[in-house]
Amino acid sequence: MRKILVPTDFSANALNALEYAIALFKYDISEFFIMHAYRDDIYAKELNVTRDTLTEVTNMVANKSKEQLDIILAHVNKMSPNPRHTYKVVSSNNILVDEADKIVDKENIDIIVMGTRGFTNDRNITFGSHTLQVFKYVQCPVLVIPENYKYKKPKHILFPTNYLIPYKRRELKLLCEMACPYRALIDMLYISASGVLSVRQKDNRNFIKTELRKNDLNFKTVKSKNIPVTINNYVEDNNIDMLVMVNNKHTVLEDLIVQSTIDKMSLFLNIPFLVLQNVNRESL
Known part of the structure; x- marks a missing residue:
């Protein structure tokens, strides 16, 4: 069984990456883990958060996370009722890179699929900060999908x-x-x-x-x-x-994923980009 982790921040880019993954692996018996790590969302509201209200704000963000994941789950089941696919949602009070790393190890994930950018969507950069962190710190192949890229068979x-x-x-x-x-x-x-x-x-x-x-x-x-x-x-x-490409020390990719270098070299990708991590993990 193929195990696929799809982080989401509920942006259009994240949903597009999920829909691409579902189409790409339509022939495989696959288990999708749709994950939202919401700790940053809690502290994004820091002007309204005090020690006294932290628990209340955390519960509010957690409930919203679960509600939005349920909406996504209903959407994918309606969009692609593929009997080969099963879906699990994960809502976690954690930062994205740490939660992704945790799920990769626990579930022996084969591949992470995510958008190049999320809600920040800075058009002056190729990869968002979360995507770069996953590239660099999570020991799992990562497939990133550009904004608005519509699925086509990878021929x-x-x-x-x-x-x-x-x-x-x-x-x-x-x-x-x-x-x-x-x-x-x-x-x-x-x-x-x-x-x-x-x-x-x-x-x-x-x-x-x-x-x-x-x-x-x-x-x-x-x-x-x-x-x-x-x-x-x-x-x-x-x-x-x-x-x-392969992400390994002293390779071209190691230089390319440093954001300033990407921008200077103008490698602005408009196609899916699969990053292999070249690490020892449990065999398939």
Whole structure:
């Protein structure tokens, strides 16, 4: 069974991410955990909160959270009455990143799906602060969906890599099983000034071939020093439906998820972005 965590702040972006996840995994027996962590909502009302009223405000926010989750649950059951899918709602007096981390460990979550931004929706940034925190601190693959992105089958997937990382079997299996139902083509893009692979890189590439053997793979090499611009151009020129990258120390993604760097490099994504975390977790 696929286990999917979908955090929500009840924004249109969060609902859109949930609807995308339901459509993407329509062929899988899946359990969705729709989670709202509301501690920030309590202290957002800090001008009205005192020690004497904290309990009252907390109860008010908690009740509102549960009511809104019930509305979402009714919506998804009506929108997609898929017998393969079951839904659980989680309302928690916690901050989002901590609650996500807790549920990932407790339920052995396979993937987190969330919007790029929530209610703050600052159009001058690519990822909101909560999304960045989940990228950096929760040890689970994260699929982020851009604002207003309408679901389309992921037929063409881009996976830029330097082949230096010893990839995790569980995460490659997730990608394989996401792509298979759609007969997606996965472009493995190696961006390098020289274009030459070391023995280590060749071994890692062969491991990818083995783990993604059920998929159609297209191994590409582009000679370039400007990796973000090359990725952006490739996405636009090849009608890419989903971008996949690995978050690991000393990788390009580690630099890209620092917000100021993203903005400077102009990697503004308008397609779903799957971030693999390259961590050891319990096998599927």
